[in-house]
Amino acid sequence: MKEQILELLRQHSDKYMSGEELCKRFAVSRTAIWKHIKDLQEDGYQIEGVRNRGYRLLAVPDLVTGSEIRNGLQTRRFGQYVVDLKNTGSTNVIAAKLADEGEPEGTLVIADQQTGGKGRRGRAWYSPGGTGIWMSLILRPELPMAQAPQLTLVAAVAVSLALTEIVGQKAGIKWPNDILFEDRKVCGILTEMNMESEEINSVIVGIGVNVNQELHDFPLELQDRATSLRMVTGQRLQRAAAAQRILEQFEVLYDLFLREGGFAPIRELWKRQSVTIGKQVVAQTPRGVIKGIAVDIDEMGALVLRDEQGQVQKIYSADILLAPPV
Amino acid sequence: MKEQILELLRQHSDKYMSGEELCKRFAVSRTAIWKHIKDLQEDGYQIEGVRNRGYRLLAVPDLVTGSEIRNGLQTRRFGQYVVDLKNTGSTNVIAAKLADEGEPEGTLVIADQQTGGKGRRGRAWYSPGGTGIWMSLILRPELPMAQAPQLTLVAAVAVSLALTEIVGQKAGIKWPNDILFEDRKVCGILTEMNMESEEINSVIVGIGVNVNQELHDFPLELQDRATSLRMVTGQRLQRAAAAQRILEQFEVLYDLFLREGGFAPIRELWKRQSVTIGKQVVAQTPRGVIKGIAVDIDEMGALVLRDEQGQVQKIYSADILLAPPV
CATH class of the missing domain: 1.10.10.10 (Winged helix-like DNA-binding domain superfamily/Winged helix DNA-binding domain)
Structure with missing residues (x-):
């Protein structure tokens, strides 16, 4: 009541x-x-x-509750059912459990604080209370496995466009799916998928956005590469309102993508929002370091590099260091 | 003791x-x-x-216990650690739980009987006691998501070659990964994967092989399309010995595949073992029925059809009906 x-x-x-x-x-x-x-x-x-x-x-206070997320939310599915938590280990873990139990597409798990926030490749994601958006969305696309990597690009484009709109300044995508302002990371996306034979069963898209932190709120080792929406705009923002823009943008692009032939526009948007294409990059892959100029992404989400010998190389999995254009 | x-x-x-x-x-x-x-x-x-x-x-009796599986098994990892169960719902479900808990690559879950055996697309897999191999293997390949579909092909080729060797007669692969003798299904493979961002976290390969059933052991609705190794050879077989051949063949091909550039030979083997390529097929896809001649599989595991208008179509997800060559 x-x-x-x-x-x-x-x-x-x-x-x-x-x-x-x-x-x-x-x-x-x-x-x-x-x-x-x-x-x-x-x-x-x-x-x-x-x-x-x-x-x-x-x-209203700056809360990330179901009530604040749903209030005025312009979506049909994304975020219409919200599990809000004061404090949890990882919203992706909770969302994966809910997906296993059959919760429908669009179900959102959001926490004020995460004590075990997950980043890519087993890394931690710093998720203190009261300052960020730590949320995970359940998706159930009817898609063959071959198109799964494209879905990760859809998420990156959606968040990038939403943050660009909120801040009024381009939020660049760093391959594969970090979102940057002025070369500093404001958002990370961790996509986890469950496949059965050649089809996707469920996808959890975990999105972490630094919203109201100031520089000194970050641990020392992050201070030279992290930023927040507040640091970029100079203003405190309502986290729920920012989460709403992300959910709205994501639902629009996701629906576009699922309609036949939707990947071409997503790929173009990705490239337009990218800060990777055209840059000299150093890719630390499981099979060694590759240097080159990022020239494209392919349909599988691979980053296409032209290396120093002029050879074209596809990078499927790596950490990327960006350098200015040569 | x-x-x-x-x-x-x-x-x-x-x-x-x-x-x-x-x-x-x-x-x-x-x-x-x-x-x-x-x-x-x-x-x-x-x-x-x-x-x-x-x-x-x-x-020794025809048991699928850890002792019988490991005895004389010529592998380094696959099946060296076995969880054997008299009766379980689904070995894939148990294996997925063990994978989440961190059990290593090669861990095998095998049951004498499954009460909730799973087939593709949410179908049931008939798994009575004492007659078949119902097993699930945990894999942890260091592979980008883009190569995940290839892994399913590796499993199909491995089982097909092992059964061909056991029976002395070609076990044909029907796309995507059913194994047939004389147009009747002897084995189904259900691959479930867990991905985190662009990398594979764990893969469960569920393999169900009909070994010692006679025709009347199958439910009526399966009698016109199922077969068993016994029905093909006229002989009872030790299930553990057959499971060993599968594990051995699978480990060899998996290791070959993981070594750089391993997919080309797998793809050639798949095509050679296939009973789909060259056939007129009817593909029931989520987006409607497509008829045509199967001409190839691509790197993503998609079946390449030439349809009646001469157009090339890629099928990522479908049920396939085979017809004799035109």
Whole structure:
């Protein structure tokens, strides 16, 4: 009922809702209403209570709850069902469990804080409380395995476009799917997939975005390569609003991609948002270091390099260091 | 200790092992030894016990236990660690759990009977007790996601070659990975993969082989399209021995494949073992029916068809009906 009271206050934030009216609507006592209001205030909602007039919502806190994510969200599936957690090990782990249990496409797991946030290649992802978007989305595309790598590119393009819109400045994609502002990482994407024979069973797209950190909030070893939306814009942002833009952009591109022949536009968008293509790169692959100029990505998501001997090489899995154009 | 006694009897099956010697080796009483021998006899091992001479192993039953799988197995990793189960829902499900818990490459889960055996596309796989090989192998290849579909082809080629060797007659591959004798299915392969970002985390290769069934052992609806090794050869076979040939062949091809550039020979072998290439086929895909002549498979495991208009079509996911060449 607390959430329903919040919804009512949201809808009528231009006026006061009388305690009496709230009592009637929910068929409970004044004291019950008052307790829920007090609860909401403790969550950080600024609710004014004026004798003989009632309650009014003045300001919402920066929370990543289901209520804040769903409020005004312009999607049909993505984020319409939210599992919100104050603190968890890894939202990808929770989402994978829910996917196994049959939760539908679009189910979102979001946490205020992760204690075991996962990055690529077994690395940790620093996910302190109150400052970032740490979320994982369940997808169930009807796609053959061969197209699975394209899905990771769709996610990168969606986040890059959403962050570009929020900040008003290009959020560049660094292959395979880091998002950068001014050569510093603002977002990482970890895609985990479950395949059965030649078909995709479920995909978990984990998205971590640094939102309200300041430089000194990052561990020392990250301070020369991490950034946040706040550091780029100079302003605090509501995390839920940023998460909404990402979900909305992602759903649009995902639906476009699933319609036949959708990969060509995604690939073009990826290249346009990329800060990798055209750069001299050093690729640390499991089979050694390859240097060259990044010239393209192929349909499998591989980075295409022209190496120092003029040979074309495809990189499927690597850590990439970028250098300025030669 | 029961298994160690069995190993000793195996090694000395040309002579009698005295009870006294067995007592000494394991530092237990005669009664303890006798109890284990009785246990083994109840499992089906024919062990002769002669007063004043000792015990001798005369014949082994058709069991798919760790002991029978490992005995004489010519592999380095595949099947060297075995989880054997009398009866389970699905060996793929158990293997997936073990993979999540970190069990290494080559770990084998094998069951005498499956009550929830899984086939492709959510179908059931009929897995009665005492008659077939129902097993799942954990793999952890260092491979980019783009090469994952090739792995499924490696499994199909390995099983096809092993069964060809066992039966002395070509076991044909029907795309994507059914194995047929005389147009009847003797084996199905269900590959499940877990990917993290652009890399494979773990692969479960589930292999189901009909070994000792007779026609009337199959449910009515399968009788016109299923077969068993026994039906083809006219002989009962030891399931563990057949499983060993599969594991040995699979390890050889898998290692070949993982060495750089290993896919070209696999693809050639696949085509040579195929009963799909050159045939008129009807492909029931998620996007409708496509008819044509199967002309190739590509690097992604897609079946390449030339349709009735002469157009080349790639099939990533479908059920295939074969027709004789036109």
